Amino acid sequence: MENLFDLSLINSTIRMMAPLLLAGLGGAICARVGIFNVGLDGLMLIAAFIGVAANVFTNNIWISILLAIIGTMLFSLLFGYMIIHLKANMIVTGIALNFLAIGVTTFALRTIFGVQGAYYNNEMVGLPTWRIPIIDDIPVVGNLLSGQSPVVYLGIIATIGMYIFLKKSVLGSHYDAVGINQVAAKSQGVKIKTIQYQAIIISGILCALGGVQLSLGQVTMFSENMTGGRGFIALVATMLGQSNPIGVFLAGGLFGFTEAISIRLQGLNIPTNFTLMLPYVITILAMFVFKDRTQLSAMKNSQGSSR
Amino acid sequence: MLELRGITKKYGEFTANDQINFSLEEQEIHAVVGENGAGKTTLMRMLYGMEEPTSGEIFVHNEKRNIDSPNDAIALGIGMVHQHFMLFPSFTISENVVFHHEPRKKWRYDREKAVEEVDQLAKKFGMGINPMQKIADAPIGIQQRVEILKVLYQGANIIILDEPTAVLTPLEVKDLLNSLRDLVKMGKSIILITHKLNEVMEVADRVTVLRDGKVTGTLKTEDTNTEELSRLMVGRQLQKKELPEIDTGDSILEVNNLNVSDSDEKSLLTDISFQVRQGEIVGIAGVSGNGQSELTQVISGLLKVSDGSIRLNGQEISNQNVRDIRDTGLSHIPEDRYLWGAAKSASLLDNMIMTNYRKHPFHKKGILNFKHIRTFVADSLKRFNVKASSIDMNAQYLSGGNLQKLIAAREIQKGAPFLLAAEPTRGVDIGAMEFIHEQIIEKRNNGDAVLLISSELSEILALSDRVLVMYEGKIVGEFDRENVSEEKLSLLMAGGTYE
Amino acid sequence: TEDTSDTGNSEEGAEASEDAKRVAVVLTDQIGVNPFFQQIADGAEQAAEETGLEVNVIESSDPTETKQNLEVAVADGYDFILTATFDAVDPLTEVAQANPDRDFAIIDAIVDLPNVKSTEFREYEASYLLGTAAGLSTETNTVGIIPAEDIALLDKYIVGFQEGVAAVNEDAEVLVNYVGSFEDPAKAKEIALQQHSNGADFIAAAAAVSDLGVFEAAEEAGFYTSGQDIDRTVENPDHVVLSQLKNTDVVAYDFVKEYGEGVFTTGVQSFGLAEDGVGLTFVTADSEAPLHDFIGQDTIDQVIEIKDQIISGEVEVKNPLEQ
């Protein structure tokens, strides 16, 4: 109990939230252009696998990440093609993508490595941890912020980058426009499909990083279905954060934090199933505080803009 | 400067445009008129690159062009103000105007410059707007201006306006028509689609009439008149009707000291009092956005009353739920047929029984009686001239005018003692308008009470026994049918005082 | 599906060898979920090869599938059907009752029927040994165990471990943190790091696939850990310093071999330290990996002594599920 709040808690939070944050940002960029991406979990799983497979064959972490990104992008393009060109139902496609990811990775695990369940070997090169020169020397903060995997830093950079992109860039405002009123954007000559594909590709890249962080950052191995539903939690983070990068960051942080806390609470005499529930309960409670205004205003908008 | 030759557009078996020839001269206002579904919008969408013609050719400045996307159109100097607004509610006015042609510093969006440019542009064309305002907070008239500014910002020389006046108040219409004239003076050419022939006569140089996808005539406005145009449009002569004198009876709707505020305590309606009696049509005139929508909603139970009372048929109905109010005796033609009035993806049948489904013999013990319903719906649609291929088709495939007739049919058929008719003919062609007007008058003649809320002054003047004027949430004037004039009303509607 | 014969198809199978008896191994989960399943399949296959039986391993992934696979195995005419784990108890009970003339066996759970041979393992005896080894070796007087889920079944590992630690080291604290999943190595790693930061220098992994996360944490943070069911020390002898053993392969091998040799009898068997059904590396079985100094031969010698006491009955380790 005395160890409930300590430095390692924050460290632990950052580690746990990184994949959620990355995939959540992927969900957010899709949501911005009017795509509800339920396939985040599948995309992460694919990336986690490719990252490990590539690592085994190349023994180079950077090439592994690159290949994971390319492979995941292909899958996200499949998702995009289905929903944009073939007008398939987004949710069905997303769920099917998740099933497909489980099938493909399990199948590949067997056919490529001849093992089932999990694959790891000692020669694999995991993500390094980076010490950030100046921050590292600051007493407490250094311990917290330095010494994480580069992908974690990428997650933070992606959050800020996406925020700037959406708020400050011209293209970002086009993304928003596509999400708010597709017909209007189209009538002004915006290439809706191009933008949606871009968003889906970005989402693929972000999920790939999330997946790689899972299989090469947090651990260095692949196990079947190792995302364990993190993609769905990322989806929750997307929605709770109202598709705003900062919001997603906070939502992911909340989730990572409560999960880290919940492990520590196991020391108390509470049945474990209840401590495991904590992140979900807290998230629901958080929704009472952070009302989903986008939904409310969407309702209002539809009233205002219709004639 | 623009010419369409032999344009044909087919949707499957259906021909929306049939061998259309059309030309636009430099600095001309060329009106396009036609009934709902005549093919006006379709034609313009092809010109703007949003639809592909099945056959035919488009010439711009005597060169044959393929317009495959709005980008092509914009590049050729063609801009379009759509029948339905193409705006982003959560964006500001300036963001909407410069959209897709944003001023930038490298990749960055230069919002300050956008505001500046839009401000200048608006000043140049004499349109008062606040570039920083959000579209969601802007009244419809302003939104319309934003649409035009958008086209101007893109540097269009050919401006297509698809029914731009349908949602505007008389004053706003006047403003708009003036702006159009100014635009032409500054070298623009304009295609104006409208249902309102007086606007055509007032502002257009030439007019092309469409009927069933074909051109039935292209005329100079100097050489024609509204009667001729009407005949070309509908293929028959329209006749005007008079309101017969009848005795008014008990008051059906009584509104006393009604106050409504929004969630921020801002007053939307202030101290409204009036009544509507049996055998009477009371018209509420006003520039839209002055509380008419709120009044409609509060009477029909969609909005909460803050203070005061509303009595319908002798019963207090303020803050009752919609169902109870309807059961007390309300029929309601809503102001926005797509938002409130219908479910687009539901069948005509489903749309038609909304007011009746809870009554016998429409259901027995909660089970819908389709035998009765089908004959009822088929009969009603026939009686109200709704052109539809089947009662099972989706409402979205009905043209706007026909859908409006369906809604009118639904509400009038109900036989309630009070009809709340909000913008009952907005954006509807003359034939349909005439028909709906006749039905409203007939209802009055049967001794029912009608509250007519319309931003269309001619409609108010044509139908009302009594006229109330609303301005900024208050009733600022009342006239009897005999001593009402358009000027007096316009003055009050604009916030002026009279005498 | 791992066939040793050409195909497992019923018609073709019969053709392949006229009189070869056929064995079905119906597993209640995917093999990959737990090395334990792999062991059963391997043991059965080896015995089948030696005795000229035909064997087909069938994986299921939920109780309904298990039941249906058992039923189909009966219908397809398999002579002997082997299954495993408690998840198979309900389905097997039903199927075995309906087919009294067929032979069945279940590993790691008991189905008390005349045509079923059952085995249970006394894992808690091995856990106890592991606990004593941990209690003797710890330098921080803090050890941990990371089970998959908070379910009574896993008390066989947890309680035995706790008792073992307490028996040799009164001051030692035992941290218990559940992963919440058998297949989440990332979370298991996080928990292991957490326990380590709370002072644990030895952490027993008891969470199937999730164990890999604990091993990684050990390597990264520099503490010691142990594996479960099979000898995991070979994978990383510097950090995985012990492994609790559960010789399901031996049992599976025995059962199939007995059947192949025609000496199969039904009934209930219990495997503990005495029967060499469970054990601990270096204590009951040698390992290819060298013994780590953290444990040390001294400790091993003491643990061997305790093992002998358990076998002789001098020390009694109770089944935590019957306490």
Added chain:
Amino acid sequence: MNKIKMHISGIIQPLIAIFVGLAVGTIAILLAGESIINTYREMWNGAFGSIYFLSNTLERSIPIILAGLGVAFAFRAGFFNLGAEGQLVMGAVTTAIVTVYLPFQGVLNPIVAITAGMLVAGLLSFFAGWMEQRFQINLLISTLLLNYIAVLFAGYLVSEPFRDTSSAGGVPQSVMVDEASRLPKLLEGMNVHFGFVLAIILTFVLAFVIKRTTFGYEVRMLGQNVFFAQYGGIKRKKVMFISMLISGMLAGLGGSVEVMGMHYRFIEGALTTPQFAWTGLMAALLANSNPIGTTVIAIFLAALDTGSLGVERNTDVPNAISDIIQAVLILFISAKFTFAFIKSKKKEGKK
């Protein structure tokens, strides 16, 4: 003319989907080095090869159908209920506990126990609806999160207070249902049980309610256009509460009958591992929330599952292949294929 076209495109689409699904499966089978025809034959046999296999398929479809119907019903009213999984599990665990503690066995016992299960599941879904109505809590998030909570809570119930301690296993499961109270099997020695009859009856009841009753009309109109429904005097709150309640009850029933007709107890994970709820959700979406369509597709998806069991038993093909085939099939069924084809043809024709 148009109708014929629509019918043809209605058939072509699934055909293309099946073709692509099988083609992808073929590639995977080739990679695994197995006989293609043999694999597909085993798949067919596993799903429909005999009455026994058909009965397995039908049995498997029961929770999928019921979860799917639940989702479909809420969806018809415009509410996206992603909580079928939690509702399924809460229904099952409640039934499993109630049946054991009821003082009587026999016909009445399952009726009471199943009703209790449905009620609890219904209330769970109702709770999400209430939070949406009262506090504007996004239904998608709340139902998704409640799944985790419900599954963990049910797990707690059967690993602590209501665990079956009679057997030495120590696995989290409830006490066995008394034999007299179990739902009957439809055929001797076959797995399909009375729950299937319930599911089919409810399919038609639901189709009838949605299409032919005033309440169904309110549900449909609310789902099509909230504003229109409000304008017409339909009470959103009432319709939402009732439809969320019914939606949850249907999913809950799916869990309850699995307990009373198949497993005879609540076993942790037995309803979540097979992804019943998500499969049901897909069935509902693929069928556009039409109850009869949902049920037909649910049976088809169940057949893919049982078919893959056949593949698993009789070939060396990793059963992950059936996951792949399934996913691809679903992907392509939901695609608007014919549309895209006709469109591209038209364009080519013109150029």
